[in-house]
């Protein structure tokens with residue numbers, strides 16, 4: 311059974327149908343890539359799933375529970391996590407303290423002033439860091455880490471809440487090809503080990519074709535194709551939107567679909 315079921319999802323801004331009747335599902339252990347040219351509706355779809363935007367129409371169900379109408383925090387509590395940039399959180403804390411903060415937050419203890427992050431769940435945080443290959447750097451400040459290592463810590467932080475579904479918005483943006491591959495291989499390994507589902511957007515087509523189990527393609531708010539990477543690569547509608555009118559795809563992906 312699918313973990314997430316999205317049906318007939320719609321959202322308009324004024325007269326602009328940003329997302330127009332989109333349906334898809336994600337299963338446990340699956341990496342589903344959401345791709346499409348600029349303005350296709352990827353961010354809008356993402357933000358409806360995590361509750362930051364309220365859908366006008368349709369349904370988003372996580373294990374049968376309707377998410378539309380719930381607050382982002384409630385959706386997070388139900389098990390929809392996302393990776394977010396450490397720069398947005400606590401760059402001056404050490405690696406392990408960042409993960410401990412996430413564990414505190416997951417337990418609803420973040421604002422309990424009498425508990426210090428340094429004393430809380432260090433072992434659990436170290437275990438999470440070991441899973442992403444960062445245990446040896448646990449006591450370094452996050453601000454001194456290499457970019458690829460920061461991304462690993464972000465993944466550990468996202469895992470601290472034990473998400474059922476993980477949303478990753480351009481997880482490999484700004485990374486060198488080797489780092490990109492390492493991060494996605496690690497993500498895939500965690501997804502399988504933990505039985506979670508991942509929905510991710512990505513402009514790097516090499517990453518998408520190498521790591522996505524399935525892909526959905528949006529163009530002007532509509533779902534134009536769905537399938538395994540090999541099916542999508544040869545899909546005439548996808549080729550049309552990317553190579554016909556799509557400007558950014560060719561620029562960013564430097565012909566990776568060819």
Ligand SMILES: Nc1ncnc2c1ncn2[C@@H]1O[C@H](COP(=O)(O)OP(=O)(O)OP(=O)(O)O)[C@@H](O)[C@H]1O
Nearest residue numbers: 323326327328346347348349350351352353354355
């Ligand atoms: N808050 C908003 N107010 C008005 N229009 C918006 C808003 N957010 C998105 N849109 C419009 O909705 C459409 C879909 O935008 P969205 O950001 O979801 O696309 P995207 O696929 O994520 O694009 P990109 O790859 O450039 O991030 C676009 O036409 C955009 O201009």
